[in-house]
Amino acid sequence: MAVDTPVRERTVDEYKSDEKPTWCPGCGDFGVLNAVYRAMRLKNFAPHEVVAVSGIGCSSRIPYFISTYGFHGIHGRTMPIATGVRVARPELKTLVFGGDGDAFAIGAGHFVHAMRRNLDLTYVVMDNAIYGLTKGQTSPTSGAGFSTLSTPQGNPEQALNPMMLAISCGATFVARGFSAEPQKLADLIVRGIEHKGFSFIDVYSPCPTFNKVNTFKSYKESVAELPGDHNATDTIQAMNYANSDRPLYLGVFLQREAPTFEQHVLQQQSGDEGARQTVLQGLFNRFS
């Protein structure tokens, strides 16, 4: 007989590790980290049941500052590592973190396919439109003309629109937040976690050290909440809001239901590890 044990309410501090963040003062990622602590507190997660996966970049250091299990992988391969964790252990909560370079440049190929698979995880991208860890080169979300160390005469490429990319690749939850609003961001992360499927949250998380264009000030002037009557199940409407560059909308652009990859895997499993010997003997006989 199952016994209901009362679940203990955890404190925000229980989600903090003993490692102190190494980010520059004023970094947007502090706001994201606070929102993550808050979201985990709101979900009352047991830290050992959560895996935080990240790639490489300033923001990808985040697993060190969280008291859960973590995987600080290699540049751009965040999604494949998270995929392995998800399929291996679907009962664990998987939160995935990275920056715009990790997600949309070196990791773009994996990002696309992970969304196509509709893995049940939450991907928070800390988007500062610059490479911070390598001290200031242009990123896929840097605007055209943006002058950086690697584009001294101005960025000749146009910025990638992560929201439109995610919507078109089949992500089933697409949202945008702002690190200056950690409380709202925490709510978005909670909604992403509660969503069954791939939840993508792009977060404006300014780099005060290397990006003097995309700043807290510039974002504050250009962001706006999605209108209250926005129908998040309407892909075309979501695309239209995603396409707007002024204002830059915040909130849940898209949310729709679809079977997850993990559900497909589970459905296909006709036996468990106990069947190994029988299955093998059957195969041996087939070949003799």
Place this chain on the structure above:
Amino acid sequence: MVQVADVASRAREGTEVNPSERGSLAIRVAGEAGEGIKKPGELLIQAATRAGFQVLTDFIPPSEIKGGVSFFQLRLGSRPLFTRGDSPDVLFCFNQEAYEVNIQELEPGGLLIYDPGAVIPSDRDKGQFQLLAFPVEQIAAKDLKMPIVKNVVALGGMAALFGLETSHLYQLINELWARKGDAVVQTNYRALEAGIKFMEDNFSADVRARFVLQPAKTETESMVVSGNQATALGAIAAGCTFFAGYPITPASDIMEFLAAVLPSVGGAVIQAEDEISAINMIIGAGYAGKRAMTSTSGPGLSLMVEAMGLATMAEIPVVIVDAQRAGPSTGMPTRHEQGDLFLCAYGGHGEVPRIILAATSVEDCFYLTVEAFNLAEKYQSPVLLMTDTVVAVRTEGIAKPDLSKIRLEHRVTWEPDPDGSQTKGASDSGSNGAVQGTDNTVAGNNGVAGAKDAAIPFDESESGYRRYRLTEDGVSPMAIPGTPGGQYVAMGLEHNEKGRHRPDPRTHTQMTEKRFRKFDLAGKDAPDAVRYGKPDAPIGIVTWGSTAGVAIEAIDALAAEGIDACLVAPKMLLPLPDQQLGEFMRTKEHIVIPEVNYRGQFADILLAKYPRPAVRVNVYGGQPMLVSKLTETLRRVAAGEVTDGRTVISPIIGRLEDLVTPDDLLAPVEQR
């Protein structure tokens, strides 16, 4: 219309092949590409295996230059077989192009069987080979009114040729087609009978005698599988429940096989978007506690090297199978080469110790896959299993594995003490699977690893679980996500015992040593090497992978001439198992290192550790090394003509060689 044998040609005394006497017969069937020739070939092999023959086959896909001709070479033996045979004793051609492409390789004095409706042999051949016109097309279409069964007619003829007890074929046809109804079975029976009858009526028993083989009676039950199938079966037996891969020749069928089977043992297979993704997926799954694997070939492995470094750094057990093909770059996807050893050994930045196994046979593919998983788990490290096109693609009759003898090694895991947060080493008894598991022998039984600290105390100020704890053997208990109190960050950054990035000199020194301690220890777990020949023979051959089989057959050929040579082919290439190689390398009068590559990659590794004069034998035509060419070289070694340096041998044989090979190809091109 039947032309039996230009027997006059056999007057060339001494050149006529006698497979019956030799105890092995190689038949090449060449014709349309694809299943047309493959299916009857498979039936023949399976029937021959049931009858007690040793079998070994090779399927060669169409050549890109010559168009649609593919061939299937089947070798039958009264004794164990180790290669597909240099050249066929019997060539069976279904069309003119197949005849023209393959006739050059037929053994002089061999038998050419052809369909006279489709092939016109040249007059020249009549003097050189025995010819038999076998009108399979006509028998099928006119006599049986079923053109589609011509392959089964051919099958009957081939079976009758070497004296196969045909009841096995009837039985197999029944097994294969029973579900399609009795009419189908009966039609195929009639086709089979027609083929057998034709051979018996038109190719008399005394002429056939030299092709008749006696089956080797063995007690063990055999099964016929390809190397790739054996690898996939080995993965299942090893408890693999997660596989991710990307299609690539010649490794794809490992993924396809597992995709069909792993879900039935609670596992999952993912076709990734590229090989980088595939290996990172298995790293994620390995971290999460699964026994995970990927398989690929050269181009895919090139993409995986960065992540292999991650698995080494983060200490995550994963298995990577490299079914080598001919490179570089896209190279020759369907051709054979042993060119990836340097990539496996040294590919990747930084100092990454690599555990590498290499399969010498189809049977090895099964057992070494199990071994690769056990080593990966025991040393919490990526393990590479190298196969090559020859063993990956060919099929062999091998003894059915005895699952009760398979031992599974499990990683040392970390569990919290019931009374608090103290850490301790623990072994995962893990015998929940049907294949018998054993307790981990590292910490569970003899206590070498796990709880014991290394001599140098480290970071004593840090409390709690230490994922990368410095231990005597370098192995640290691993917390599996979900275990309360074991939270840590797996990482590619250099780290201290707790898994925190610390780029200081002491940390990097100690952690580098930890990684190499594990590597050095792994050498003690090397699976037994292949040994062959008289152990005290003056000529010692050291090789790896499928070339070991070539060496075995060369040793046999030389023994008949009174020349003694012996072989050691390690199945672990790195770390080099000194207990298997050291004495051999130091004491042999001659050392010969044959490899299917240009540089002698294994020779470089071997001779760096055991510097001495040695003869490297290299061939790099995209084909397996020929037994006759290696034998020729060994003969020259025995005569004292070659004692050191590099000898390049021809990749081709017979008349073909005379046509296209530069004369100097047979000469040693470089003496050191």
